[in-house]
């Protein structure tokens with residue numbers, strides 16, 4: 179039997195939206211939202227045409243299911259006005275590995291990250307409140323926006339599940355499956371910077387094992403294609419020293435493993451300027467100095483702290499003239515292709531790989547298969 183919960187009081191909120199129980203006066207807003215062709219296209223359980231009577235039936239079912247403990251449906255409301263802008267629900271299966279999340283956002287509330295916020299709030303609440311081993315989230319194959327929400331909310335892509343659902347004519351349709359486990363949630367909280375941060379370290383060493391902390395990095399700087407990648411062992415923890423950097427080569431990846439004052443980060447061992455190996459540069463606190471043109475990069479934020487001596491474009495495309503020590507003028511140079519190349523070379527931001535410690539080993543999420 180699933181556990182029975184009460185709606186959280188005060189409601190779950192991140193300051194922008196809140197999740198509260200449905201009210202009778204949400205019916206008109208729900209009816210209006212469900213006229214949206216995209217909602218009707220991507221959510222086959224929604225009746226078409228959708229009437230106010232459908233909305234009232236849904237509200238009744240949503241309130242009743244809290245009493246039954248069979249599913250927990252929330253209205254997503256604007257935190258300032260408390261008005262309905264969407265729905266998000268946790269559907270409980272008899273098996274704790276079969277619980278799933280579903281959601282919709284009214285068309286006028288889209289483009290503000292409402293769905294991602296709602297999925298994050300309900301997911302964390304679900305893991306905290308229930309003994310959940312796996313939470314599923316599935317979408318129809320063409321629903322790219324919803325798949326984007328799943329990934330942004332920390333769910334991992336699993337693949338296409340054939341004939342998983344039925345359309346309105348009860349014909350089988352495929353679904354794209356995502357899931358989250360308690361370990362994924364812990365990784366996501368750490369990556370999002372939501373974990374408690376005692377002292378200077380973002381993640382303190384494990385008191386029992388002495389495992390080093392893993393530093394947080396800005397989630398938008400995650401290396402492309404790695405969110406759903408497997409964790410691969412890259413180094414023994416006993417080989418790592420605080421304040422040092424090393425290169426680890428796996429398949430065609432040259433990785434930088436740096437133990438900064440915030441903890442360990444894993445990124446490409448390539449300077450974001452002209453790809454020199456950062457691992458043979460200097461590490462000071464969280465800042466690495468490149469051995470080639472003296473560019474300095476903050477491994478905590480991925481930002482350039484000092485542009486290379488060559489000058490060039492920064493990550494936003496702004497031109498910076500060649501750097502020289504204060505009080506001296508940069509050397510002038512006649513126009514040439516080399517000069518033009520330096521002017522047009524952009525210093526990008528670093529890209530990161532999620533990392534974790536398991537059984538005395540540092541592992542990183544890499545798009546290669548573990549041996």
Ligand code: FES
Nearest residue numbers: 449452468471473
């Ligand atoms: S290659 Fe690193 S600063 Fe130029």
